[in-house]
Amino acid sequence: MNRNYELMFIVRPDMVDEELNKLISTLESSVTSAGGTAKSEVWGKRRLAYKVGKFNDGIFVLMMIEATGATVHEVERRLRVTEPVIKFLTVRTDEELKRLDKIKKLRDAKKKVSAQPAAAAPATPATPATPELVTEPPASAPV
Numbered sequence: 001m002n003r004n005y006e007l008m009f010i011v012r013p014d015m016v017d018e019e020l021n022k023l024i025s026t027l028e029s030s031v032t033s034a035g036g037t038a039k040s041e042v043w044g045k046r047r048l049a050y051k052v053g054k055f056n057d058g059i060f061v062l063m064m065i066e067a068t069g070a071t072v073h074e075v076e077r078r079l080r081v082t083e084p085v086i087k088f089l090t091v092r093t094d095e096e097l098k099r100l101d102k103i104k105k106l107r108d109a110k111k112k113v114s115a116q117p118a119a120a121a122p123a124t125p126a127t128p129a130t131p132e133l134v135t136e137p138p139a140s141a142p143v
Contacts, residue, residue, distance in 0.1 A: 002036060004097060005065045005072050009079055009088035010058035013045055023082065024061060027075055034074070036067025052086050 011020060024040050031038040043060035052058070065072060072090060079088045 002066050002068060003092055004094040005067070005090055006093050007063040007065055007072070007075065007088065007090045009061050009063075010048070010052075010086045011061065012084045012086060013055060013057040013059060015059060015084050019084070020059065020061070023084070024063075027063065027078065030075060030078065031065055031067050031071055034067060034071040036065060036071050038067075039064045055086055058086050 011023070020042070024042075028038040028040060040061060040063045043062060045057055045059050048056055048058055065075070076088065076090060079085050
């Protein structure tokens with residue numbers, strides 16, 4: 001069963017672009033050969049929140065993967081043994097997407113229900129938005 005995952009990994013800041021592209025294409029090809037799909041974005045060089053190993057900076061890469069759990073496990077294994085990779089984190093996102101779709105459907109259903117009575121309501125005679133001011137003549141004071 002294919003599921004959606006986000007895989008964020010950080011590589012050494014001194015890694016050459018050609019090597020980075022080769023690493024990304026290798027990971028993507030391993031996913032596609034197992035019957036999944038992968039898209040990747042290179043976020044570029046950023047400062048790390050804390051020192052990891054001897055690095056203060058790293059190149060961030062985000063991969064969106066749609067594959068089985070075994071495929072993702074294999075990609076994680078490859079990242080563990082790849083020397084330039086400093087850190088990685090995989091998050092399963094299909095449950096979150098399913099929850100957001102459910103909320104969206106509920107909101108749409110509520111909009112339809114609230115829109116139907118407004119459209120089906122019979123026209124009522126127009127009433128002025130502000131009541132007319134009625135002024136009474138001042139009462140005459142007894143002399």
